[in-house]
Amino acid sequence: SYVLTQPPSVSVAPGQTARITCGGNNIGSKSVHWYQQKPGQAPVLVVYDDSDRPSGIPERFSGSNSGNTATLTISRVEAGDEADYYCQVWDSSSDYPIFGGGTKLTVL
Amino acid sequence: EVQLVESGGGLVQPGGSLRLSCAASGFTFSSYEMNWVRQAPGKGLEWVSYISSSGSTIYYADSVKGRFTISRDNAKNSLYLQMNSLRAEDTAVYYCASIPAAAGTYFDYWGQGTLVTVSS
Numbered sequence: 707s708y709v710l711t712q713p714p715s716v717s718v719a720p721g722q723t724a725r726i727t728c729g730g731n732n733i734g735s736k737s738v739h740w741y742q743q744k745p746g747q748a749p750v751l752v753v754y755d756d757s758d759r760p761s762g763i764p765e766r767f768s769g770s771n772s773g774n775t776a777t778l779t780i781s782r783v784e785a786g787d788e789a790d791y792y793c794q795v796w797d798s799s800s801d802y803p804i805f806g807g808g809t810k811l812t813v814l
Numbered sequence: 815e816v817q818l819v820e821s822g823g824g825l826v827q828p829g830g831s832l833r834l835s836c837a838a839s840g841f842t843f844s845s846y847e848m849n850w851v852r853q854a855p856g857k858g859l860e861w862v863s864y865i866s867s868s869g870s871t872i873y874y875a876d877s878v879k880g881r882f883t884i885s886r887d888n889a890k891n892s893l894y895l896q897m898n899s900l901r902a903e904d905t906a907v908y909y910c911a912s913i914p915a916a917a918g919t920y921f922d923y924w925g926q927g928t929l930v931t932v933s934s
Contacts, residue, residue: 748925
């Protein structure tokens with residue numbers, strides 16, 4: 707089955723830019739979605755269809771997808787962005803969704 | 815306001831059964847595809863099951879196939895997950911999550927989750 711690979715952790719100082727990657731075979735041909743999950747809370751969709759933002763999500767959150775890597779970029783990182791982030795695609799071969807293993811974003 | 819509220823979790827012995835429910839409000843439930851996604855303690859997200867808006871199409875993860883049954887009642891705006899032959903590895907927070915109408919492939923709304931603990 708299709709596998710999505712994320713780095714376990716990413717650290718960034720406040721005000722800097724965080725980039726969280728999601729690797730997969732030819733992932734650029736798929737639509738990638740990103741979720742933010744804070745401790746004890748349900749996941750929240752922050753980017754869908756590679757680069758679209760749901761209403762209410764700050765413009766600081768953006769996404770890109772090409773080749774074998776999709777990237778969630780968080781600009782001007784704030785302490786409140788500290789969370790786990792998961793990428794997700796729909797695997798057309800098995801016809802069900804796949805999640806990456808998650809990346810813990812630490813704001814230094 | 816969209817709301818998904820899960821219930822039915824709890825402590826159950828290995829081999830036992832449990833039925834989870836998800837009550838939906840604030841959107842046209844009958845137009846949305848629905849899913850169950852779980853998260854074991856300290857672990858990542860794992861998709862469990864999918865049901866189409868009409869209930870005619872259903873999918874399961876291999877890890878639960880033959881043991882879990884997803885269903886919905888559009889008249890009651892409710893989603894269900896019947897879990898049988900439970901194992902320790904089924905211990906997790908179970909979330910219901912919606913997929914928007916018009917061929918979305920992402921989960922736009924999530925419930926707060928209900929904890930299922932399988933232990934003797």
